Amino acid sequence: MQTVQPRYRYIRLGGVRKPRDNNHAFYFIQNGEKIRVCKAFFKNTLDINDRPIRTVIEKQNNVAGVLLATDKRGKHGQQKKVEEDIKKGIYDFIEAIPKIASHYCRANTSKLYIDGGKTIADIHKDYEDHCKMNDKPFGNYAMFYKISFFMPKKDLCEICHVYETANETEKQELKEDFEKHQEEKRLSRTEKENDKSKTDPDVLIAVYDLQAVVQLPKGNVSLFYYKCKLNVLNFTIHDIINKTTDCYVWDESNGNRGVNELGSCVLNYLKEACEAGKTEIVFYSDNCLYLYAVTTLNINKITHKYLIKGHTQNEGDAVHSLIERQVKRQERSGPLYTPESFGPPFKVHELTHENFYDVKGIYSTLGCVNLAAMKINDVKILEVRKESPNTVFFKKSYNDQEFQNIDIIKRKRVNRELQLKPAFTAKPGISEKKKSDLMELVSKKHIPSFYKPFFENL
Structure with a gap:
C-alpha cells in the first residue's frame, strides 16, 4: 500500500474548503514486479475488510512511511503470574519421571524423552493427586499444559527433505546429488528383489x-x-x-x-x-x-x-x-x-x-x-x-x-x-x-x- 497525494483540489466559490485527504494505491508483488490493483481486488485477495487498512493508515507516519505505534498486546502490566513454588513443583514432578534415550539418531542427540504412554491430561491428574497427598499447592491444567513435551519423530531422509523444502534456485544446485541419491535408492531395492528371487x-x-x-x-x-x-x-x-x-x-x-x-x-x-x-x-x-x-x-x-x-x-x-x-x-x-x-x-x-x-x-x-x-x-x-x-x-x-x-x-x-x-x-x-x-x-x-x-x- 502506498500513499498518493491529490494533484489538484476543488475550491468552493465564495468559501473555503479543506484540503483533500490523501488517496492510497494498492499493490501486489509478482516475480519482483509491483502490480497495482484496485482496493476491492486487494481486499478480496487477502480476505480482509476495511478495518486492517484503516488501522495501518492511522499508525503510519505520513513522512517516513513506517509504522510508529508498537504492538501493545500483552503489555498492560497486569498479567497473572504463576507462583514460583507451583512452577517449581511442576518442573520437579516432570523431572522425576524416568527418561529414556531416543532410539533414532542416538549417535548425535543428547535429548532425553519420557515414555509416551500417558497423555498430558493423565500426567496432570497424577500431579494433582500427588500435590493433594502431600498438602502442596498445584497448578491447573492450563499451567501444566504449557510445559513442552517432545515426541520423537520417525527417521526422515535428510537429502530428500532438504531437496523438497528448497526453493527453485537451491533445487538446481542440489539436483545432481538428489538424483544420484534417488538412483541409489532404486538400485538398492532392485538388488534386494533380485536377491529374494535366488533359490x-x-x-x-x-x-x-x-x-x-x-x-x-x-x-x-x-x-x-x-x-x-x-x-x-x-x-x-x-x-x-x-x-x-x-x-x-x-x-x-x-x-x-x-x-x-x-x-x-x-x-x-x-x-x-x-x-x-x-x-x-x-x-x-x-x-x-x-x-x-x-x-x-x-x-x-x-x-x-x-x-x-x-x-x-x-x-x-x-x-x-x-x-x-x-x-x-x-x-x-x-x-x-x-x-x-x-x-x-x-x-x-x-x-x-x-x-x-x-x-x-x-x-x-x-x-x-x-x-x-x-x-x-x-x-x-x-x-x-x-x-x-x-x-x-x-x-x-x-x-x-x-x-x-x-x-x-x-x-x-x-x-x-x-x-x-x-x-x-x-x-x-x-x-x-x-x-x-x-x-x-x-x-x-x-x-x-x-x-x-x-x-x-x-
Whole structure:
C-alpha cells in the first residue's frame, strides 16, 4: 500500500474548503514486479475488510512511511503470574519421571524423552493427586499444559527433505546429488528383489536391526509410569527367503547395545547358519562385522549390502511392528513384568552377559590399519572372502559392475585360531536407583512375588 497525494483540489466559490485527504494505491508483488490493483481486488485477495487498512493508515507516519505505534498486546502490566513454588513443583514432578534415550539418531542427540504412554491430561491428574497427598499447592491444567513435551519423530531422509523444502534456485544446485541419491535408492531395492528371487540352498539372505527399547514392567498401573523400569533390548535377524525370524533378547543388567552385544548376536547367528550348511551369506543393514566369521567358520563369503540412508525400511520393521502390537494386546489382559511375558511366535534367544564377546578386541588382534582409507560412509556393498582374509572388497555404488579392494590387515597371514574373549568378567547390573524402584514395586505387590527372584538378581 502506498500513499498518493491529490494533484489538484476543488475550491468552493465564495468559501473555503479543506484540503483533500490523501488517496492510497494498492499493490501486489509478482516475480519482483509491483502490480497495482484496485482496493476491492486487494481486499478480496487477502480476505480482509476495511478495518486492517484503516488501522495501518492511522499508525503510519505520513513522512517516513513506517509504522510508529508498537504492538501493545500483552503489555498492560497486569498479567497473572504463576507462583514460583507451583512452577517449581511442576518442573520437579516432570523431572522425576524416568527418561529414556531416543532410539533414532542416538549417535548425535543428547535429548532425553519420557515414555509416551500417558497423555498430558493423565500426567496432570497424577500431579494433582500427588500435590493433594502431600498438602502442596498445584497448578491447573492450563499451567501444566504449557510445559513442552517432545515426541520423537520417525527417521526422515535428510537429502530428500532438504531437496523438497528448497526453493527453485537451491533445487538446481542440489539436483545432481538428489538424483544420484534417488538412483541409489532404486538400485538398492532392485538388488534386494533380485536377491529374494535366488533359490540356491547354500545362500542365506537376511536383514537385521535393533528394535526400540522396551521398558518393563509395562501395564496400566499408574505407579509404573513414575518408577525407573528395566530396559529390554531385542536384536532381530529376519531370513528374507524362508520368512523366519531370530530374536536375540537381553536386559540392561546383562549388556548394553554396543558393538560387543550386537556383534555377538550376528556371530551366533552365523554359527547356526554354518551348521545348517550355508556357505554364502548376504546381509542388509546399516552396519557390519564379518572378518572373524569368514576366518574361523566354514563360510566362504559374506556380502553386506548397505541400506540407503533415510530409506532403510525393511522386513525387520514388520517384525518389530508385530511385536509391539502383540505387547499392546497382552497389556489388555494384564501387566507384563519380565521378558518371558512376550511369548512366541519367533525363535527367541535369551542372552546373558556370558553370551557376549569382546568383538571390539578383534580389531587390535587382527591388526586392521587401513579401514579409514576405504571411507566406509561411501560404501554401498562390502564383501569379505575366506580366500582373501586380509582383503575387503567393496562397491561405492549399486551401479558398479566390478568390486574394488583394499588390504586392511597388516599381517601376512591371519591366525585361524583367534580366540574371542568374554565382553564382561561379571554381570554389569543396573543402577541402585533403578533397582530400588523395581524392588519397591515388588514390595508393594504391584509386581507379583513370583517375579521377585528375577528382579533381585538384576
